[in-house]
Amino acid sequence: MPLLELNEVSKNFGGLQAINMVSTKIEEGEIIGLIGPNGAGKTTLFNIVSGFYKPSKGRVLFKSEDITHLKPFQIASKGLTRTYQETNLFHDLTVEKNILIGCHLHPNIGFFEQLLGTYLAMEKERITAKKVSDILELLELSSLKDELAKNLSHGYQRTLGVAIALATEPSLFLLDEPFSGMNAEETRSMITHLLKIHQEKNITIVLVEHDMKAVMGLCDRIIVLNFGKKIAEGSPDEIQKNHEVIEAYLGVDEDVV
Amino acid sequence: MIKVNLKLIVCLILVIILCFFPYTGNIHWTRVLIEVFIWTTVSIGFRLILTAGQLSLAQVSFMGLGAYTIAIMTTKIHLNYWICFPLAGIFTSIFALIIGYLSLRARGIHFAIATFAISEVIRLTWIEWKSLFGGVGGIPNIPSPNSLFGLEFGSVSSFYYFSLLLVIFTIIIMHRLEISKFGMILVTLEKSENLSQSVGINTYKYKIIAFIIGGFFAGLTGGVFATFYHYIGPEDFSIHQTFYVLIYVLTGGVNTIYGTTIGVFVLIIALKLIHHIPAFNPVWESLFLGCTLLLIMKFLPGGLISILQKFSLDTVLLDWRKRRALT
Amino acid sequence: MEYFLFFQSLVNGLVIATVIILVALGLNLVFGIMNIVNLAHGELYMLGAYFLWWAGVQHSIPYLPSFIFSVFAIALFGVLLEKMFFKSLRGHLISGLLVAIGLILSLQSGALLFFGEQPRGVPAPIILKGVLRMFGLVISKERLAVILITMSCIILMYIFIHRSRIGKAIQAVAQDPDAAALQGISIDNISSLVMGLSAAMAAIAGCLMGTINPITATVGQQPLLEALVVIVLGGLGSIPGTIVGGLIVGLTKGFMGSYITTTVASITVYLILFILLIIKPSGLFGRD
Numbered sequence: 001m002p003l004l005e006l007n008e009v010s011k012n013f014g015g016l017q018a019i020n021m022v023s024t025k026i027e028e029g030e031i032i033g034l035i036g037p038n039g040a041g042k043t044t045l046f047n048i049v050s051g052f053y054k055p056s057k058g059r060v061l062f063k064s065e066d067i068t069h070l071k072p073f074q075i076a077s078k079g080l081t082r083t084y085q086e087t088n089l090f091h092d093l094t095v096e097k098n099i100l101i102g103c104h105l106h107p108n109i110g111f112f113e114q115l116l117g118t119y120l121a122m123e124k125e126r127i128t129a130k131k132v133s134d135i136l137e138l139l140e141l142s143s144l145k146d147e148l149a150k151n152l153s154h155g156y157q158r159t160l161g162v163a164i165a166l167a168t169e170p171s172l173f174l175l176d177e178p179f180s181g182m183n184a185e186e187t188r189s190m191i192t193h194l195l196k197i198h199q200e201k202n203i204t205i206v207l208v209e210h211d212m213k214a215v216m217g218l219c220d221r222i223i224v225l226n227f228g229k230k231i232a233e234g235s236p237d238e239i240q241k242n243h244e245v246i247e248a249y250l251g252v253d254e255d256v257v
Numbered sequence: 258m259i260k261v262n263l264k265l266i267v268c269l270i271l272v273i274i275l276c277f278f279p280y281t282g283n284i285h286w287t288r289v290l291i292e293v294f295i296w297t298t299v300s301i302g303f304r305l306i307l308t309a310g311q312l313s314l315a316q317v318s319f320m321g322l323g324a325y326t327i328a329i330m331t332t333k334i335h336l337n338y339w340i341c342f343p344l345a346g347i348f349t350s351i352f353a354l355i356i357g358y359l360s361l362r363a364r365g366i367h368f369a370i371a372t373f374a375i376s377e378v379i380r381l382t383w384i385e386w387k388s389l390f391g392g393v394g395g396i397p398n399i400p401s402p403n404s405l406f407g408l409e410f411g412s413v414s415s416f417y418y419f420s421l422l423l424v425i426f427t428i429i430i431m432h433r434l435e436i437s438k439f440g441m442i443l444v445t446l447e448k449s450e451n452l453s454q455s456v457g458i459n460t461y462k463y464k465i466i467a468f469i470i471g472g473f474f475a476g477l478t479g480g481v482f483a484t485f486y487h488y489i490g491p492e493d494f495s496i497h498q499t500f501y502v503l504i505y506v507l508t509g510g511v512n513t514i515y516g517t518t519i520g521v522f523v524l525i526i527a528l529k530l531i532h533h534i535p536a537f538n539p540v541w542e543s544l545f546l547g548c549t550l551l552l553i554m555k556f557l558p559g560g561l562i563s564i565l566q567k568f569s570l571d572t573v574l575l576d577w578r579k580r581r582a583l584t
Numbered sequence: 585m586e587y588f589l590f591f592q593s594l595v596n597g598l599v600i601a602t603v604i605i606l607v608a609l610g611l612n613l614v615f616g617i618m619n620i621v622n623l624a625h626g627e628l629y630m631l632g633a634y635f636l637w638w639a640g641v642q643h644s645i646p647y648l649p650s651f652i653f654s655v656f657a658i659a660l661f662g663v664l665l666e667k668m669f670f671k672s673l674r675g676h677l678i679s680g681l682l683v684a685i686g687l688i689l690s691l692q693s694g695a696l697l698f699f700g701e702q703p704r705g706v707p708a709p710i711i712l713k714g715v716l717r718m719f720g721l722v723i724s725k726e727r728l729a730v731i732l733i734t735m736s737c738i739i740l741m742y743i744f745i746h747r748s749r750i751g752k753a754i755q756a757v758a759q760d761p762d763a764a765a766l767q768g769i770s771i772d773n774i775s776s777l778v779m780g781l782s783a784a785m786a787a788i789a790g791c792l793m794g795t796i797n798p799i800t801a802t803v804g805q806q807p808l809l810e811a812l813v814v815i816v817l818g819g820l821g822s823i824p825g826t827i828v829g830g831l832i833v834g835l836t837k838g839f840m841g842s843y844i845t846t847t848v849a850s851i852t853v854y855l856i857l858f859i860l861l862i863i864k865p866s867g868l869f870g871r872d
């Protein structure tokens with residue numbers, strides 16, 4: 001049973017066909033790369049899967065459940081979490097508080113529970129605090145825990161974005177350009193973190209990326225989009241040799257070909 | 258640590274001073290303070306949904322709903338005030354739930370205009386439905402609250418302590434909400450709503466809850482308003498009054514509860530002082546407030562509080578410590 | 585006889601419709617360029633009417649010069665407001681709303697103090713007094729003039745935006761301010777110009793209605809409300825949409841006017857506005 005399934009998903013905006021009959025299956029434990037030239041529709045596809053857009057046609061199934069018409073927060077509660085291309089954080093809060101909010105779903109502290117300060121609520125708060133410090137350690141953010149999110153360097157901000165998403169304890173991670181704006185060292189660091197997350201927490205990962213070295217090195221399978229259509233799907237080797245892909249990418253990085 | 262305790266001590270001192278104020282015997286300024294307490298409660302309720310980035314122009318209408326509930330129940334059904342009072346809050350909350358559920362589907366400015374539209378529908382209904390609401394004339398002869406546990410109500414002092422208790426109760430609840438996770442989430446809704454959704458937060462639900470809480474306190478305050486002034490009419494809860502609440506909050510400082518409180522206090526006192534100017538024209542009130550809003554928006558968007566914060570004890574201490582470190 | 589009533593309602597409806605369209609176009613224009621909803625637009629309408637009265641009746645200046653004076657004065661005032669307040673708030677809808685509220689209060693109170701509480705009226709110029717008889721129907725010259733003048737303004741505005749060089753610059757700024765700036769178009773100048781034009785349109789509408797309806801400090805509220813409904817109905821930035829929306833609202837008012845009390849009519853308008861705002865997901869102002 002595939003973890004995530006897209007059935008002929010299409011999306012048009014007015015006259016523009018942004019996504020055209022995209023179908024694919026993603027199994028548990030995979031690391032999938034989603035690549036394609038700018039404007040191919042990768043982020044749009046993410047927005048559809050995570051519930052921010054409704055597809056014009058087609059269905060999205062997660063753990064065999066139809067999530068096509070669910071709201072983003074409902075999809076998140078089912079174990080599907082995404083990060084954002086443009087850095088999206090709780091800017092005026094500290095790193096620690098950012099992750100704390102990310103823990104909203106697990107453990108879930110009810111509104112009145114908290115207001116009344118019940119024993120159960122306090123126990124949950126203790127668990128949450130431990131979880132936050134674990135995540136801080138895993139992603140090497142512990143020393144920054146009291147910094148305001150908006151004051152972090154770009155690389156750390158992207159890492160924080162991943163940390164917040166991690167706090168939702170997902171089964172599937174959609175990462176939108178996790179390495180964007182990072183230098184070689186930051187990218188290496190992020191790759192290590194992602195592999196750690198993949199192994200230790202058993203999280204399936206789908207990532208959109210332009211950094212071909214990272215994608216080819218990290219992913220088991222790659223899906224290629226162009227003009228909203230899936231033009232290829234396969235192992236990194238297969239993709240690199242695929243003529244349509246090379247054509248779509250005129251000016252592809254020489255190291256890759 | 259020092260900061261928190263200091264603020265608490267200042268608040269307690271203020272409360273003690275306020276408790277003794279009626280003993281000065283100055284009826285006029287006691288009544289002014291009652292007015293300050295009433296509008297502070299409404300303003301703080303209004304502020305809650307504002308922290309989530311939503312400007313609700315229906316807050317004063319909710320106050321009116323609470324006031325009319327009390328007025329109708331005490332004058333037409335002759336119920337005991339103390340039964341009607343919580344009911345005023347509950348009825349208003351139910352209305353807030355319905356109106357919030359519908360209007361929070363809209364965002365930002367659409368929400369603001371939608372709440373404005375509803376507030377006018379409510380006001381015009383009060384005018385049109387004469388048999389129930391008394392039309393333009395409103396409802397007169399609203400009685401003072403019945404005696405409670407042997408305490409008599411009717412004197413200015415009794416209303417003073419009633420409204421003081423209400424505003425203290427409101428501030429405590431709002432403060433607890435603000436520092437709780439609920440408050441933290443509300444604040445994220447203005448700029449990072451998508452991210453909140455991504456971590457599984459039902460942002461719609463949080464906004465509605467904030468809206469209902471604001472409405473609840475507005476309704477209760479309306480109940481106090483009705484019984485204190487003994488007479489209410491549709492014009493008491495018009496959009497102009499909502500604008501005034503907005504101006505109180507922004508002038509004081511929208512970022513904190515105590516900022517809002519200071520805003521209400523300063524402006525209402527200022528308005529009363531303007532009354533004393535010879536050749537006073539009631540129009541001066543709105544002119545003054547309108548210009549105040551423009552000045553604040555242009556020059557001091559953080560409100561009066563932002564001036565105080567520049568001279569706060571923390572910055573003074575910080576400076577002092579910095580200077581010590583350098584020597 | 586029924587034919588007569590129908591025709592009168594039609595004329596009234598057209599008067600209301602064309603005036604609303606003029607006002608709504610002004611609002612639309614400002615939003616398109618500066619991303620601000622100038623809710624104080626109604627007050628510019630009100631001030632236009634008052635200035636006409638002040639010049640024409642208080643100081644006995646003939647109608648046409650007074651009219652021109654009022655329109656220019658309000659246009660300049662609009663530019664002044666833009667420079668003082670709206671310029672720094674471009675794009676911040678809520679802040680713009682707050683400033684508009686401040687302006688509404690200040691301008692309404694200011695008008696009350698300066699022009700007095702009594703409703704004012706401006707007599708129509710002599711050539712427009714009386715009625716015209718055509719095809720057995722009677723139409724007041726004033727109302728006919730209002731319809732013709734507002735329609736001319738709307739057409740002129742359309743031609744200006746779509747045919748002139750400046751008009752094209754305005755379109756450019758509305759679509760993509762950054763690209764327009766790169767082309768050497770001064771966003772500041774365009775914004776001021778647009779604000780001035782918008783204010784002028786409001787003033788023209790106010791002056792024209794000043795001879796038909798009594799002028800009070802709150803006379804601008806109703807047109808603003810109706811303009812909002814029209815924009816929501818017709819869609820942002822769409823001139824045809826605004827025209828169609830204006831015709832619907834105006835003609836409905838014209839025909840319904842005598843049958844229901846004003847309070848119920850107002851309640852209905854507000855409810856319609858409310859419903860439109862919550863069901864249109866992109867709301868009034870589709871841009872976010």
